[in-house]
Amino acid sequence: MRNISDIIEQYLKKxxxxxxxxxxxxxxxxxxDEFQCVPSQINYVISTRFxxxxxxxxxxxxGGGGYIRIQKITLPQDCSIDHYLFQSIGEQIDQSAAEGVIYQLEEAEIVSPREANLLRTAMCRDVLALKLPLRDQIRAKLLKAMLISILTR
Incomplete structure (x- = not known):
């Protein structure tokens, strides 16, 4: 059974x-109120999953009449996606940001779930057992190389 955070996330995505x-x-x-949970649960879902x-x-x-606005950023649909990705990755990238890039690619169906899992595994700090900032530099180079391979298939 899914937990309340998963249900709220799926509802918001829908x-x-x-x-x-x-x-x-x-x-x-x-x-x-709709999900019969505390407001901090909503904050948790938004701050960790969006x-x-x-x-x-x-x-x-x-304050009164306050709101939370969530907007989905869409990846470019043309050939500039390579440029966008390489600009996003830069010369170094931490594990969290790398996982975010992979998540966006999977959501946009640019990479398959299997490819996304392989990419996430390769980006893990346990796999790249190096000291910072070298680890983040190697992660960026590795992610770029792997994405070139996937995107030019």
């Missing part, structure tokens, strides 16, 4: 998908 502009505004308390690395921009306005 309404985002149905939104014509890939943006939603929600009231934290209303959503907490991050910039995973392709989302989150804005919030506090």
């Amino acid at each position: 309404i985002l998908q149905e939104s014509p502009n890939k943006m939603i505004e929600i009231q934290r308390n209303d959503l907490a 991050t910039l690395e995973k392709g989302y921009v989150v804005e919030s306005k506090r």
Whole structure:
């Protein structure tokens, strides 16, 4: 059985998908009431599962009439995706950011779930057992090389 965080995440992704502009505004308390959970559970889901690395921009306005706005960032659909990815990765990348890039590629169906799992495994700090900043530099080079191989298939 899925936990409440998974259910809330799937609900938010569903309404985002149905939104014509890939943006939603929600009231934290209303959503907490709907799922019969505490408002901090909504905060947890949004802060851990709707991050910039995973392709989302989150804005919030506090106070009366406040809201949380979640917008899905879409990857470029043309050949500039290579440029976008390499600019996002840069000369070094930490594990969390690398996993976010992989997540976006999997969500956009640019890489298969199997490829995404292989990429995530290769990006793990346990696999790249080097000291910083060398680890992040090697991770960036490795991720770029693997993506070139996948994207030119």
